[in-house]
Amino acid sequence: MQTVDVELAGREYPVWIGPGLIGDSARWRARIRGRHVLVVSNTTVAPLYLGALEQGLEGLAWSTHLIDDGETHKTFANVGKVLEALAAMGATRDACVIALGGGVVGDLAGFSAACWMRGIDFIQVPTTLLSMVDSSVGGKTGVNLPAGKNLVGAFHQPRAVVADIDVLRTLPQREFLAGVAEIVKGAAIGDEPFFAWLEANADALAAREPGVLVEAIARKCAYKAGVVARDETEQGERALLNLGHTFGHALETAGGYSELLHGEGVAIGMVLAARLSAQLGMAPAADTERLLALLRRLGLPTQPSRAHPASRILELMRLDKKNTAGTMRLILWRGVGRAEIVPGVADDAILGVLGG
Numbered sequence: 001m002q003t004v005d006v007e008l009a010g011r012e013y014p015v016w017i018g019p020g021l022i023g024d025s026a027r028w029r030a031r032i033r034g035r036h037v038l039v040v041s042n043t044t045v046a047p048l049y050l051g052a053l054e055q056g057l058e059g060l061a062w063s064t065h066l067i068d069d070g071e072t073h074k075t076f077a078n079v080g081k082v083l084e085a086l087a088a089m090g091a092t093r094d095a096c097v098i099a100l101g102g103g104v105v106g107d108l109a110g111f112s113a114a115c116w117m118r119g120i121d122f123i124q125v126p127t128t129l130l131s132m133v134d135s136s137v138g139g140k141t142g143v144n145l146p147a148g149k150n151l152v153g154a155f156h157q158p159r160a161v162v163a164d165i166d167v168l169r170t171l172p173q174r175e176f177l178a179g180v181a182e183i184v185k186g187a188a189i190g191d192e193p194f195f196a197w198l199e200a201n202a203d204a205l206a207a208r209e210p211g212v213l214v215e216a217i218a219r220k221c222a223y224k225a226g227v228v229a230r231d232e233t234e235q236g237e238r239a240l241l242n243l244g245h246t247f248g249h250a251l252e253t254a255g256g257y258s259e260l261l262h263g264e265g266v267a268i269g270m271v272l273a274a275r276l277s278a279q280l281g282m283a284p285a286a287d288t289e290r291l292l293a294l295l296r297r298l299g300l301p302t303q304p305s306r307a308h309p310a311s312r313i314l315e316l317m318r319l320d321k322k323n324t325a326g327t328m329r330l331i332l333w334r335g336v337g338r339a340e341i342v343p344g345v346a347d348d349a350i351l352g353v354l355g356g
């Protein structure tokens with residue numbers, strides 16, 4: 001097992017990564033402070049892993065709340081239902097929410113925990129690769145609106161992250177690769193040696209070779225934990241973790257949250273950001289080719305669908321949370337391992353890479 005610590009003074013927490021961790025209840029149960037526990041999961045994950053988790057809850061007053069599966073269910077209405085479930089069990093301020101699932105469950109359950117009585121504990125038990133390497137770490141919680149991704153939310157850190165890699169055995173390959181995209185993103189933003197390691201180990205990672213998998217998860221979590229510890233609420237550096245997301249989120253929204261997986265949107269968005277950066281003279285074209293080659297080798301999509309007009313994508317990008325009044329702020333690229341916040345990129349340049 002590997003442990004990555006997220007170092008936030010007074011609110012530090014461990015990210016445990018390894019096999020058999022859901023069954024190792026003595027470890028995670030020590031992070032639960034009160035008596036009430038609400039496990040939030042979904043209709044796909046619960047039949048697979050809720051039983052194992054429940055065994056560790058003996059003696060506590062616990063209950064379960066399931067949401068339907070999919071990004072379209074990461075809604076305000078479902079937060080309301082989690083809050084009703086907390087009310088129904090009489091959850092007090094020392095209650096704990098456990099999020100058992102991928103990023104959709106984690107974001108929604110975490111936001112519910114942030115809202116109940118103005119903030120109670122929660123524990124992340126991520127069950128997708130994406131949620132292990134990204135969404136469970138760092139405390140961004142929230143839900144989507146039809147107008148855009150994650151437009152409602154809160155920063156609310158978990159008490160612990162339990163990344164049991166055994167559960168990845170049942171994860172479909174398309175979902176697995178979407179998680180790999182967020183690993184590539186971390187390396188592309190700020191860790192050139194990790195990027196080179198991914199190039200050398202791409203096939204083994206896509207084949208889920210255990211040693212390579214654990215190392216990739218731990219390196220991405222360690223990188224993200226460092227950024228979060230330096231800039232928890234995204235006043236500066238943390239925005240770099242959004243590389244590819246202004247494009248990616250707009251593409252996800254345009255597709256009604258059901259065409260593209262989040263990681264796929266990020267893969268396409270990173271390529272668009274890299275192309276735009278090369279056109280603006282910020283990044284060597286050779287680095288864009290390097291990124292493209294790695295994503296292609298990993299079987300990830302690299303081109304936006306022609307079904308959505310470029311003008312529509314640009315319009316959706318205007319509601320991104322990094323923007324300030326009248327100014328679009330994009331995360332652009334200086335090449336492998338170096339990203340930058342760039343305000344005021346001309347619409348024509350953006351439309352150009354979108355093919356508009």
Ligand SMILES: NC(=O)c1ccc[n+]([C@@H]2O[C@H](COP(=O)([O-])OP(=O)(O)OC[C@H]3O[C@@H](n4cnc5c(N)ncnc54)[C@H](O)[C@@H]3O)[C@@H](O)[C@H]2O)c1
Nearest residue numbers: 044102103104105127128130131134135140167170171262
């Ligand atoms: N908070 C953050 O910092 C952050 C970071 C990245 C992404 N996100 C958010 O995370 C979400 C995407 O998360 P995701 O990619 O995990 O998607 P997801 O939560 O929709 O899970 C993907 C699919 O895999 C299924 N699944 C989960 N675990 C499984 C398992 N072990 N075996 C079989 N099937 C399993 C789910 O039921 C779902 O159908 C998006 O909403 C994105 O915006 C948040």
Ligand SMILES: O=C(O)C(=O)C[C@@H](O)[C@H](O)[C@H](O)COP(=O)(O)O
Nearest residue numbers: 134138140149150238241242245321
């Ligand atoms: O943790 C962060 O910070 C990130 O930006 C990680 C992203 O991968 C993630 O998709 C996040 O949910 C995006 O946040 P948002 O603020 O752009 O909604």
Ligand SMILES: [Zn+2]
Nearest residue numbers: 182245262266
């Ligand atoms: Zn993301």
